[in-house]
Amino acid sequence: MGDDGVAERIAGLVAMSSGDGGRDTLIRLxxxxxxxxxxLPLREDLLDEPTGEDxxxxxxxxxxAVDVSGIGDNQRARFLEVFGDNAFRVAVTIFIADFVPRVWAGCEAIGLGRPGHGEAAVDVASDPVDALLNGFAPAVAQLRxxxxxxxxxxxxxxxxxxxCRLCKSLRDGDALDAGGSEDLYGQIERYEAAEGLSEAHKAALRYVDALIWSPSTIPPEVAEGVRNHFSRKQGWExxxxxxxxxxxxxxxxLGADTPRVAAGTERYSIGEDGQPVYADIA
Structure with missing residues (x-):
């Protein structure tokens, strides 16, 4: 979809591995x-008898996948104990297996097909952390x-x-300059009854909720709302x-979402490289 190169980045993410083919299969299934x-495509068969680590x-x-906020301290500690220094890479691999199918389900629902879907060789050498956070995410942030x-x-x-405590504490400067405000953002929680949010905003929020909570059953009226209020390129973005x-x-x-500010919110912007630029904190 489009010529932004992001579909190719998604295909590249799908090809990557946690470093263990059997665990990749378990994650994806x-x-x-x-x-x-x-x-996502499976690489190896599962073992007949799963190990305790599995x-x-x-x-x-x-x-x-179901509700990340439900991961507690004990479950997190056991995961970190099993994977040690490789835990972050494994968590990124889990995210890819969790969210690319959602993207494809959303794109199919709004008539965009499955961008980035296809046969791809397994890429064990490349780092999925770098590809996701320094490749895919900045490329998306630069779309306009x-x-x-x-x-x-x-x-x-x-x-x-x-x-995400960190994300809730941040405010995009370009949005604030374009008319965003705490009064407007305060209406997001109950957006269906919000008077300050446009019908396009509400259509977008319904779609967000569907991708997060029910990606396998995106209601036709939610998909229609996206198509009615947004162009194909906007729907893709x-x-x-x-x-x-x-x-x-x-x-x-991983319990790494601590806000950078003790109270209130922090303004940030997207730099030319697509990465966030935060305000200095005294």
């Missing part, structure tokens, strides 16, 4: 079952089909749904924004 969506991984993956306020409203909805924002699931899962 568990995500697919939790989401009631087809899993059971720790499967439980963590399932909770990550949507206006800044809509982009920020979508981001803040994802922040609350995943209960909207879908990608939900995935980019949902990278916060990795931080939430």
């Amino acid at each position: 568990t995500c697919g079952r939790a989401l009631s969506l087809p899993p 059971r720790v991984l499967a439980a963590f993956v399932e909770q990550f 089909e949507l206006d800044p306020v809509t982009t920020e409203i979508v981001r803040l909805r994802g922040a609350t749904q995943h209960n 909207l879908t990608l924004d939900v995935m980019r924002n949902a990278c916060n699931k990795i931080a939430v899962a």
Whole structure:
């Protein structure tokens, strides 16, 4: 979809590995079952008898996919104990297996097909952490089909749904300059009855909720709302924004979502490289 190169980045993410083919299969199958969506392509068969480490991984993956905010301290500690220095890479691999099927389900619902879907060789050598956080996420952040306020409203909805404390504390400067405000953002929680949010905003928020909570059963009227209020390129960017924002699931899962400010909110902007630039904190 489009010529932004992001579909190719998604295909590259799908090809990457946690470093263990058998665990990749377990991660992908568990995500697919939790989401009631087809899993990403499988690399190896599962062992007949799962190990204790496999059971720790499967439980963590399932909770990550269903509701990441439900991962508790004990479950997190067991995951970190099993994977040690490789835990972050494994968590990123879980995120890819969790969210790319959601993107494909959303794109199919709004008539965009399955961008980035196809046969791809397994890529064990490349680092999925770098590809996701320094490749995919900045590329999406640089897209400009949507206006800044809509982009920020979508981001803040994802922040609350995943209960990312850091994301909830941030405010995009471009959106504030374009008319965003705390009064407007305060209406997101009960957006259906909100008078300050436009019908396009509400259509976007319904789509965000569907991708996060029910990606296998996106209501036709939700998909129609996206098609009615947004162009194809805007619908593509909207879908990608939900995935980019949902990278916060990795931080939430690992307990690394502490806000940079003790109270209130912090203004930030997107730099020319697509990475966030934060205000200096005294």
